[in-house]
Amino acid sequence: MSRPPASQALARFKVLDLTRVRAGPTCVRQLADWGADVIKIEMPDDDGGMGGPRDGPDFQNLHRNKRSMTLDLKNPQGVEIFRALVKRSDVVVENFRPDVKFRLGIDYESLKPINKRLVYASISGFGQDGPYRDRPGFDQIAQGMGGLMSITGLPGQGPVRVGIPVADLGAGIFAATGILIALLEREVSGEGQWVRSSLLQAQIQLLDFQAARWLIGHEVPPQAGNDHPTSIPTGVFPTSDGHINIAAAGSHIYKRFCEAIGAPQLIDHPDYKTDKLRSQNRAGMNKAIGDITRHKSSREWIDILNKAGVPCGPIYKMDEVFADEQVKHLGMAAGVHHPRLGDIEVVNQAVELSRTPSGIRYATPDKGEHTDEVLGELGFDAAAIGELRKQKVV
Numbered sequence: 417m418s419r420p421p422a423s424q425a426l427a428r429f430k431v432l433d434l435t436r437v438r439a440g441p442t443c444v445r446q447l448a449d450w451g452a453d454v455i456k457i458e459m460p461d462d463d464g465g466m467g468g469p470r471d472g473p474d475f476q477n478l479h480r481n482k483r484s485m486t487l488d489l490k491n492p493q494g495v496e497i498f499r500a501l502v503k504r505s506d507v508v509v510e511n512f513r514p515d516v517k518f519r520l521g522i523d524y525e526s527l528k529p530i531n532k533r534l535v536y537a538s539i540s541g542f543g544q545d546g547p548y549r550d551r552p553g554f555d556q557i558a559q560g561m562g563g564l565m566s567i568t569g570l571p572g573q574g575p576v577r578v579g580i581p582v583a584d585l586g587a588g589i590f591a592a593t594g595i596l597i598a599l600l601e602r603e604v605s606g607e608g609q610w611v612r613s614s615l616l617q618a619q620i621q622l623l624d625f626q627a628a629r630w631l632i633g634h635e636v637p638p639q640a641g642n643d644h645p646t647s648i649p650t651g652v653f654p655t656s657d658g659h660i661n662i663a664a665a666g667s668h669i670y671k672r673f674c675e676a677i678g679a680p681q682l683i684d685h686p687d688y689k690t691d692k693l694r695s696q697n698r699a700g701m702n703k704a705i706g707d708i709t710r711h712k713s714s715r716e717w718i719d720i721l722n723k724a725g726v727p728c729g730p731i732y733k734m735d736e737v738f739a740d741e742q743v744k745h746l747g748m749a750a751g752v753h754h755p756r757l758g759d760i761e762v763v764n765q766a767v768e769l770s771r772t773p774s775g776i777r778y779a780t781p782d783k784g785e786h787t788d789e790v791l792g793e794l795g796f797d798a799a800a801i802g803e804l805r806k807q808k809v810v
Contacts, residue, residue, distance in 0.1 A: 422481045423451035425772035429599065431507040432457060432498070433482065434489075434522075438555070438581055439513030439539045439615060441478040442588025447507070447595065448481035449765050449774040455501065455790055459781055460486040460808060471754075476780045480752060483786035486810045493809045500794050502527050502534060506608075507595055511539040514549050524610040537611040539591050544612050553615045558583035562619025567626055570641040584617035631635050643702070647687045648694045649673075652731065655708050655714040662705075662717075663727040667691065676724035677708050677717075738743040754779035784810070 421427035422638045426447055433444045433456040448454040456479060468474045487496040499522075502508065508527065510517055517523040517538070518712035524536040538544055541553010546692065559565050559577050569576030596609035602608055620627060637645055644650035647665035667690075674682045682688055682704060689698040694701055709717055714730055721728040738749050750764035758781070765774040782800065787810050791801050804810045 419778070421451035421453065422449060422775040422777040423772055425450040425769060427453070427775070428452040429453070429507060430505040431455070431509065432501055432505050434508065434510040434512070436462075436511065437584075438478065439584040439587040439591075440509055442585050443537065443539060443591040443595070444482070444509050445474050445478060445480070446589065446592035446765075451772075451775070452507075454482040455786070456482045456484045456781070457487050457489075457491075457498070458484060459810065460488055470780070470783065471757060476754070476757070476760065479780040480482070480762055480776055481778050482484070482781060483790065484781040484783055485618070485748070485787040485790045486784035487787075488809050489522065489778045491807075491809050493515065493807070495521060497791070497804075498522060498526070499530055501790070502531050504794075505531070506599065507535045507537065509539070509591070510538045513552065514540050514544050528608070532607050533602055534608040535595055535602065535611060536608065537591050537595050537613075539574065539587050540612075542616050543614045548616075553633055555581035555584040555615060558615035558619045562616055562625070563623055564619055567623075567637050567639060567645070571639045573603070573639060573641075576639075582622060583615040583619040586622045587613045587615045590618050590621070615723070646695070648691070648698050649701060649705060651702060653702070654710040655712060655717055656710060657713045659731050660709070660714045660717055660719065661729050661731060662709075665691070668699070669726060670694070672724050673721070673726045677705070677718055678706070679708055714745060750776040752776045752779045 429447070429452045431444060431447050431452045431454045433454050435441050435444055444454055444456075470476075484605070487497060489498060506607075508522075510522075518526075524538075525535075527534055527536065540549075541558065542548035542551055556577050560575065560584065562583060564582065565575035565577055568578055591611060591613040594613060598611050600610050612806045615616070626637045629637050629645075642652035644663070644665065647663070647804070649670070649703070650663040650665050651661070652659050653662050659693075662673070664670050671683050674680055686693075687703050688694050712720075718728055718730060730736070737743060745769075748766075749761040751759060751761050754760050760779070762776060764776065788798075788801055791804070801810070
């Protein structure tokens with residue numbers, strides 16, 4: 417490969433990307449942005465799954481920093497080429513239904529004999545085994561089965577999905593973490609292993625303290641709307657020109673908050689003077705706070721509360737997010753040049769490394785853009801590549 421890596425952090429690793437839709441591409445994006453040589457393998461007659469058109473925002477955001485080749489894995493020749501790539505690679509990532517890789521003969525146990533150092537990652541809807549193994553997985557299904565929809569939304573509203581595919585994203589990020597752990601362990605053992613994650617597992621782990629409320633306290637968490645389930649007052653409060661978030665839980669912050677808004681009487685109010693009482697009487701307390709906050713603008717309250725050391729913040733629409741001075745400072749909109757779309761921006765990584773930062777160096781490739789290049793690295797000459805195209809192997 418002649419092009420420089422996006423980052424030096426993972427530049428020594430080669431990754432074969434068999435993923436589609438979102439959870440798998442999210443996983444591989446973590447590796448590509450940190451410099452791994454990712455080869456996205458696409459079926460010649462496949463549209464790449466969900467993610468919208470290839471030049472659309474979603475697809476462009478998911479598949480940057482990769483190379484793309486087409487390869488028919490239903491063709492024996494295609495499988496042989498894939499196996500040749502596996503010999504030279506460190507990681508394979510797939511998110512087929514669990515049975516597909518076995519039918520194609522590209523499962524971990526089939527590939528392990530040709531590369532014992534291979535780290536093979538599988539992402540599925542419900543796991544690689546168990547009673548739901550063969551069910552198709554989808555983010556919203558996992559949000560429902562994983563309990564998230566039962567705790568999201570206003571009390572009594574009924575189940576509400578979260579506005580992002582949190583189970584997909586979580587499974588992808590957890591799988592990437594598993595891959596990195598396996599690569600670190602390989603330095604000791606000299607062997608790879610099979611890394612597995614699923615949307616359902618990811619969604620349940622992301623429940624975190626809400627799940628622990630049931631597992632340890634045997635409490636079924638209800639919907640709490642914009643209020644924090646356990647830390648009160650934390651929620652959305654009206655202002656003269658909109659709403660803001662305020663997090664004033666805990667006796668010290670609550671005292672500073674009451675003083676900052678000019679309501680010292682709320683500090684020792686018999687209904688609100690302890691954490692427990694504030695939780696029990698949150699509706700009345702929220703109304704008392706809202707009756708005060710609605711008389712100043714959001715900007716005024718944010719200035720007042722920040723000066724008092726009370727956590728607070730605006731509630732942005734998406735355009736306002738990326739206009740914020742701190743978001744700009746953090747560089748969360750990363751620029752990249754696309755040959756057709758021109759200069760575009762994608763969402764940057766949320767982790768910073770001081771010596772080997774991530775990079776967004778390459779826009780999402782066209783389908784099969786690097787097929788000849790990758791085959792050339794395997795030793796195929798122009799005539800052989802032409803014959804593969806003629807036979808529709810690539």
